[in-house]
Amino acid sequence: MHTEEKHNDIDELISLYISGTLDEPSFARLKQWSLESEVNRVYVRNRLEVWFSSGVSGDGASFNKNEAFDLFRQRIAKAEEKQKQVRRFSWKVLYRVAAVILILLLPLGAYWQGKETVKHTFADMTVEAPLGARTKLHLPDGTLVWLNAGSKIVYSQGFGVDDRKLSLEGEGYFEVMRNEKVPFEVKTKEVNLKVLGTKFNFRNYPDDAEVTVNLLEGKVALHNEIRPMQELYLVPNERMVLDKLTGKMTKSHVKAENASVWINDELFFDEELLEDIAKKLMRSYDVEIEVADSLKNKRFYGSFKIMGNTIDEVLQTIASTNRMKYRHEDEKYILY
Structure with missing residues (x-):
């Protein structure tokens, strides 16, 4: 042979x-x-x-x-x-x-x-979701991961041997396979998260003003990397928001499942900054959006289907609140 x-x-x-x-x-x-x-x-x-x-x-x-x-x-x-x-x-x-x-x-x-x-x-493995798309994968330990548009994770090929650590840039939804001997850890520049087995949504794009973690099941521990403080723990239907400028970390009760509707091709804004909403829209529709300084601190609530709704239809709905206007010029959407 x-x-x-x-x-x-x-x-x-x-x-x-x-x-x-x-x-x-x-x-x-x-x-x-x-x-x-x-x-x-x-x-x-x-x-x-x-x-x-x-x-x-x-x-x-x-x-x-x-x-x-x-x-x-x-x-x-x-x-x-x-x-x-x-x-x-x-x-x-x-x-x-x-x-x-x-x-x-x-x-x-x-x-x-x-x-x-x-x-x-072992070498590092990188998995990315391009703009305008989402990526679904299973990690070597059986954990399910969804990556939102413009996101990536990096983990060792040895993931699960002695540790289960990965770095995240962007937004990911995780259904973690339980293993009490080897905790699951997500590391970012501003916040590190540690769990044993749970479901959560973690968003931390480099150009976002805030980091958010929404817990659907289980329990997570959050470590603030910006300023010293005790670890913050979340239980189901709690959300952590960290201000990247001040390092202030706050916790609130929410309907956590709304944070992960994007895996079903939906957009959901729960009193989010318009500037961050614009970034979501840019990633989802692969377009360029500019937000006027006077609007960057305004927050909006809304829910949209990505498929079946154009970017113009979404912006028109937001504009119908009479809290903003928009126009399209030079291949760019301007919110003012």
């Missing part, structure tokens, strides 16, 4: 393993091949890293994240049952697939060395 054909065959086995359809004889074959050489072991590890991080599988096989994650937990549970008498060996139940394969394929004595190799060879 030629090298390329051999690797294609191994690729198929790896993809079937991730999708949950690899039978025992084939798994034994994959294990044997990986143990034949260091090159083979690295090949398997790298293939799993690329596929699991990108959320796709090889040609001719269907990748199902939920099935793969369930299979992963089942196999780890069986392995832990067999290894109960080995006190010196303890596996973390939520290791990523790359780390799991190392556990399954390497001799026990080489496991810790393999784990460290994986951790130090």
